[in-house]
Amino acid sequence: xxxxxxxxxxxxxxxxxxxxxxxxxxxxxxxxxxxxxxxxxxxxxxxxxxxxxxxxxxxxxxxxxxxxxxxxxxxxxxxxxxxxxxxxxxxxxxxxxxxxxxxxxxxxxxxxxxxxxxxxxxxxxxxxxxxxxxxxxxxxxxxxxxxxxxxx
Numbered sequence: 001x002x003x004x005x006x007x008x009x010x011x012x013x014x015x016x017x018x019x020x021x022x023x024x025x026x027x028x029x030x031x032x033x034x035x036x037x038x039x040x041x042x043x044x045x046x047x048x049x050x051x052x053x054x055x056x057x058x059x060x061x062x063x064x065x066x067x068x069x070x071x072x073x074x075x076x077x078x079x080x081x082x083x084x085x086x087x088x089x090x091x092x093x094x095x096x097x098x099x100x101x102x103x104x105x106x107x108x109x110x111x112x113x114x115x116x117x118x119x120x121x122x123x124x125x126x127x128x129x130x131x132x133x134x135x136x137x138x139x140x141x142x143x144x145x146x147x148x149x150x151x152x
Contacts, residue, residue: 044136046106051109052134052141055079058086058103059117059143059151062125066119071099074095076118079111079132092116110135124149 055077062075071088078092080086085102089095105111113132117127125148132143143152 045139047106048134048136048139048141049108051105051111051136052143054103055084055111055132055134056143056151058143059100062086062117063119063124063149063151066121067124069122072121074118074121076116076127078117079115081105081112082107084111091118106136106137108136119149 034061053077058077063086066073073088073096074090075086075088076092076095078087083102083104085092085100086100086103087095111132111134114128114130116128118127120127126145129145129147132145134141134143144150146152
């Protein structure tokens with residue numbers, strides 16, 4: 001005797017019920033509320049590190065150009081509210097504008113300290129030394145420029 005059991009699909013339509021969809025949406029919302037602050041914190045940290053590294057590299061590049069005597073000029077970096085500018089010349093006001101290299105800064109970043117650094121031609125010594133503080137919220141980074149021109 002060949003007995004076959006036939007299973008019938010008790011559901012007439014495929015798909016998800018409203019309760020299942022609401023459950024998935026609420027779980028996604030709960031997970032998102034935990035993950036979003038961590039993601040924003042990581043983003044702010046990356047933004048702060050990127051700005052600090054970019055400004056430090058610009059200062060080093062200006063010093064390097066001055067040390068090698070590129071175009072027979074001094075080089076410097078000027079820090080503005082929304083950018084920092086690598087320039088050629090003895091001062092930002094008297095610079096060769098066509099040689100400017102502008103780097104943007106996110107509006108949430110605050111930079112405190114001297115706004116203009118000029119490195120002397122062939123010696124690479126800065127006309128201004130001290131600390132530059134870069135901050136975003138409660139996080140801070142610092143760049144130190146010594147009298148001899150060391151940038152840390």
